[in-house]
Amino acid sequence: MRKPIIAGNWKMNKTAKEAAQFIIELRDKVKDANCEVVVCPPFTSLTQVLTLVEDTNIEVGAQNMHYEENGAFTGEISPVMLKELGVKYVILGHSERRMYFKEDDELINKKVKSAFIHGLTPILCVGELLEEREAGKTFEVIDKQLIEDLKDVDSENVAKMVIAYEPVWAIGTGKTATAEDANEVIKYIRGKIREMFGEKAAEEIRIQYGGSVKPSTIKEQMEQSDIDGALVGGASLKVEDFAAIVNY
Numbered sequence: 001m002r003k004p005i006i007a008g009n010w011k012m013n014k015t016a017k018e019a020a021q022f023i024i025e026l027r028d029k030v031k032d033a034n035c036e037v038v039v040c041p042p043f044t045s046l047t048q049v050l051t052l053v054e055d056t057n058i059e060v061g062a063q064n065m066h067y068e069e070n071g072a073f074t075g076e077i078s079p080v081m082l083k084e085l086g087v088k089y090v091i092l093g094h095s096e097r098r099m100y101f102k103e104d105d106e107l108i109n110k111k112v113k114s115a116f117i118h119g120l121t122p123i124l125c126v127g128e129l130l131e132e133r134e135a136g137k138t139f140e141v142i143d144k145q146l147i148e149d150l151k152d153v154d155s156e157n158v159a160k161m162v163i164a165y166e167p168v169w170a171i172g173t174g175k176t177a178t179a180e181d182a183n184e185v186i187k188y189i190r191g192k193i194r195e196m197f198g199e200k201a202a203e204e205i206r207i208q209y210g211g212s213v214k215p216s217t218i219k220e221q222m223e224q225s226d227i228d229g230a231l232v233g234g235a236s237l238k239v240e241d242f243a244a245i246v247n248y
């Protein structure tokens with residue numbers, strides 16, 4: 001049985017002080033959640049947040065990383081640095097990084113492989129643009145992302161990782177994909193993982209939906225056959241909303 005995983009991607013929001021206040025309020029409200037609860041704050045709040053989630057059921061993820069361990073890469077953060085802090089997950093290939101920071105599949109693949117080498121679990125984001133969906137290219141886009149982002153990754157690692165299906169047109173727009181549409185694509189992703197990495201990886205990998213997830217949409221999504229959780233942006237910034245989502 002796959003344990004559902006719901007993660008909050010804070011994006012570039014909250015100072016360290018605000019993050020601390022948020023976690024102090026959140027801890028008690030999510031302590032009985034039946035899913036794995038993850039928060040992904042900006043780098044500047046990781047230490048604070050990691051200290052405040054000790055002895056709770058909340059795990060911590062980073063929102064990005066470089067693939068090298070160290071070196072002359074001004075402004076970057078390495079997997080070794082994240083691991084030493086106690087970070088468990090790292091979001092990779094988010095559409096905002098693909099779009100605004102020109103990350104391509106080759107780079108994302110290097111990051112995915114590096115995350116595994118350093119004992120971090122990737123939350124790999126895939127998803128189509130609106131024009132790609134309208135042109136009937138959703139599955140083609142997903143195929144390319146999965147093939148290139150997971151090139152040379154072994155099936156044992158794929159089984160442990162998380163994929164977030166985030167249709168780009170549903171991110172921050174208020175337009176949630178219907179639960180059935182999201183499930184259809186997520187089922188397709190699981191099938192592709194089966195084809196590429198075998199039955200065990202397909203059965204164990206957890207695949208989230210992301211894109212305007214709200215307290216009012218989560219229940220129906222979680223009732224679908226293949227959706228194992230959510231990657232939540234905007235609604236993860238409010239304690240009440242995020243708590244309602246993880247306690248769906």
Ligand SMILES: O=C(CO)COP(=O)(O)O
Nearest residue numbers: 009171172211212233234
């Ligand atoms: O990009 C997202 C999570 O990674 C989704 O963001 P929203 O929930 O704000 O649409």
